[in-house]
Amino acid sequence: MWIVRVNMTDQTYKLEELPEAYKLLAGRALTSTLVANEVPPTCHPLGPNNKLVFSPGIVTGTPAPTSSRISVGAKSPLTGGIKESNAGTSWGAELADLNIRALVVEGQPKQNGKYWGLHISWDIAAQQPKLKFFDASAYSSKPLHDVFPTIFDQFGKKVSVAGIGLAGEYGYSNSGVVFNDEEDRATRYAGRGGLGAVMGSKRVKFIILDAKNAPGVPITNKALFDEGRKKMTDAILSHDISKPKGGLNTYGTAVLINIMNEAGGLPTRNFSSGRFEGAAKIAGEAIFEGVKERTGKETYNHACSPGCIIQCSNTWYKEDGSEHASCVEYESVWALGADCGIDSLDDIAEMINLCNAYGFDTIETGTTIGVAMEAGVIPFGDGKGAINLIHEMGKGTPLGRILGGGTELTGKAYGVTHVPTVKGQSMPAYEPRVVKGIGLTYATTTMGADHTAGYTIAPEILGVSGKQDPLSPEGKAGLSRAFQTATAFIDSTGHCLFIAFPILDIASGYQGMIDECNGVLGTSWTADDVAAYGAAVLKKERAFNEAAGIGKAADRLPEFMRNEPLPPHNRVDDIPDEVYDSVYGDL
């Protein structure tokens, strides 16, 4: 098992035998550990001392279901703190097959104007991975949808591709790392936090993996692993949310638009209301019906990566039945829709497709346009105007560069105070004034405003893992802490976070996750060990942030949320400072 270190200062690489101290770390646990140990917390995120770390999870590349995810970590140019962002893609499984537990991209070329590609494959004679550098400059300055087909033509259909779009080339803080989906399209993103710019600052445009003849992931105790895999599979296949033709497979994540709207917690027109009058037109049900109308058939969703049995990804089609965008997620539909007052699925799909082509995080893009609308750059509800703003970003005009710098930068440039960010990253699709637990997650997670970091929506709205009143702050500090800790572990397994829906309700599924990991690693973890593992990851991240200058004063929601009641429930953020501080204070 190796760490592959790529030195972009002189375009060399070396294989490092995985150190004993890292044997049990993978996914987010390893990206955060390497970043915390090796990146100076006060370095410039786009300078030579930041490092970009890729790590597949503990069970990624094994037959464990819904586990082909890759974690990407670095110091974030958006937040100035530590960042882990992950994606579902065959690239994760292939890196694991190659027995690469971490790929670390370090240094920075002295010359400008050139982009490199890395090609990693298995050296059969030497029985280890090998890496080649190639000139990728010809692929730069172009939309990814034009470039991806030529990459697969050049390197073969069976490779996996990671890369950056123009956003990363421009150094935008709103820039993701793109990965291929199962149709070899540029649609799967480690989107949040500007990691595309970090990759661009090291002048790496693409990383190609060819795992042909690679040995695959070693499993220490196959019988225990198989037991765990069966428990996990059974839980996923039996739970109403994750089962075939269940909630996610039928309607995808955009089904949440209507429930958050009903709850009065769907942030609308730059977080000025919790209800959007156009919600039903952009929700999962409307997508399902629209696809049926335009293609003539009822379409159930597809997998983003090999081995996924939940299959929640959808595709939107144009009126003529041709593909428009994949996939149309809740967060994207909300950010580019309700948060901008836009109710046209066609306009939203166009914007999602452009974000995929240029390399943007759809969440940060939508909330940025929302603030630009607040500033009067274009009116709320102007779908065509919003599309044009994304083109400005893609062209790198001065306006485009302001917008590409993210929601907070745009707010500063235009003198807007109504800016929905924490630690520089914009809030996702849940209003914290009326869903108190997610507000505590947004405020306190090391990642900046982030919903996946501690998804208390499960009990607060969806009735998963119990039922909690979203409007009440009672017990929510502990709830957010528990979710953040469990998520830090799940992010290290390589499983998609959506396994949480079945395994938080079905105890044998949760045990299955633990058995799978013990089977792969040869450990004997209990549920307590797993919680401790997650807590250890969070502590490392927090220490990095503190050393980077982000202290507990940053664990708060924006001031305007303390003062402005949010219709229709007319609540404010009235959680006392001590409660915010107790989330990590009691970790």
Add this chain to the structure above:
Amino acid sequence: MQVSVKLFATLSRFAPHKRASVPFEVELSEGDTLLKLVECLDIPPEEAKVAFVNGIIHNLDHSLLPGDEIGIFPPIGGG
């Protein structure tokens, strides 16, 4: 008494117009609960996973009032 009801996702098949998120009126008796409403609509109670009354989540034993606006969801998830 009259209440206004919206059904969502797979529950839309129980709506008189079969459409998700479009409200329809239901005639109930004073003091009827959400469970009574669910039964009136022939929805299996275990499929009525999350029920809102005027934007607040309630258990099925919650008593309804005239003019209440109700939204009912099956088990759904997302991110």
